[in-house]
Amino acid sequence: MRLRQLRELVLNENHDLGGLLPGWVGNFSLNLEKLDMSFNSFRGEMPESLFYLSSLKYLDLGNNNLSGDLHEFYQPLVFLNLGSNSFSGTLPCFSASAHSLSFLNLSNNSIVGGIPTCISSLKKLTHLNLSFNHLEYAISPRLVFSEELLVLDLSFNDLSGPFPSKIAETTDKSGLVLLDLSHNRFSGGIPLKITELKSLQALFLSHNFLSGEIPARIGNLTYLQVIDLSHNSLSGSIPLNIVGCFQLLALVLNNNNLSGEIQPELDALDSLKILDISNNKISGEIPLTLAGCKSLEIVDFSSNNLSGNLNDAITKWSNLKYLSLARNKFSGSLPSWLFSFEAIQTMNFSGNKFSGFIPDGNFNISLNFNNGDIVQRLAMEPFDVMRNVEIKISVLVIGGNELSFSYHLSSAVGIDLSDNLLHGEIPDGLFGLQGLEYLNLSYNFLDGEVPDLEKMCSLRALDLSHNSLSGHIPGNISSLEDLTLLNLSYNSFSGFVPKKEGYRRFPGAFAGNPDLCLESSGGDCGPASLPAVPGKSSEEMEGPISVWVFCLSAFVSFYLGVMVLFCSTRARSYILHAKV
Known part of the structure; x- marks a missing residue:
């Protein structure tokens, strides 16, 4: 009898608590x-009694394995969280909660169909999260939310059509803090109405089919902390007025068709932590004024048309963790301060026209390069990690309208100076970095000898191919247990490579070194060569290749013999006579 007066029942975060939801929970x-x-x-479906329990205001069944179609709730709910389950069907209207529901989370389910316009009748709604479902079709222009809405997340669906031109009833009075429409199929331009959402702090529109230019009036959104417009087809230049978003922490514009130059006025964004403009058509030099962006931690300018020498503006980015200038047209010598960043994790200058020597700086400054106690390693191949760097930005609205910002960088610890015009000897300090996971210096004009690698205890990939390196190959390879890729091919190494040192697990690593001999299984010395099939030695392929060559030779000999017979008048007459 006493339980009939119970007002709250909280049984969350008990992973051993499962099975079907009992029918009595609503009775x-x-x-x-x-x-x-x-x-x-x-697991299973929700008890029908929960849809009718008139006193219920707060229902949280998130992060279970519940399934079945969603139905209308017949009580005025205030809070409803059914996220991270397996609910299906279409979206109900929640009509009974039109004047009460403030929080609605149905993310990470299997809901289908379109977004009904009746959702906009939820006048008290402050948080709406429908992300990670199978919603589709265009958004109706009649789907306009009230000024109360703070968070709207429709990301990771299959919504299409033109970008919704109006989000709130009165955009200039809207309290919207977070707008995430990323990972859909929206097309067309970014509507100017977006720039009237004065309270907006995070804007995610990435991975759509948006085109046209970035609205110049985006600078009116002075509270913006995150802008992610990546993976679209936006064109034009980065608008100068974007400096009006002076509180920006992340500006992500990669994988578009943006052109023009980096504006010197961007130095006004002195709180910026992430600047990613990679995979565009941006040209010109890095402005000296960017020294004002002292908070930068992630900088990716790769795959553009940037040129000129590296200037000292970069030295002011003292908190750098990731810096990529790969696949541009930079030239000149590498500066002496190149390895002077304490927090640097990944540095990629490949595919440029840098010349001169690799600076012999203080390699002990970087904590990541020198930390051999790496607890967690990325499962991907090291050079794949380098090409597929991932930056996950997370935002959370807390305390009403306050935005909490964080990010996670997924990248191995490494240095890539490949495909440049560098020459001279490799500084010994590079081979003493205990935390370095990959080092790529291939396709340069480097010479001299390579010291032992025994100090590089974290090394997973080393590519020194296509240079002019000489002397004996580095020893102690067998002690590097994590090393999975070694390429010393096409250099001028000489000497003897003993079989017992563990080099046999890197087939083709020594090809193109004519003065280098590898110990064979019989103890003889043979030339280094690339395997006929990647991952297999030439010895393994010798039998099948020999048989194939023999068969081909026999066929060619037979064919030529027949042709000779037919070309001979006497032989041709004999053959024709025999057929008759």
């Missing part, structure tokens, strides 16, 4: 206002 108390059974292992 045992007519006064139950809050039911929280999130982060458990419940």
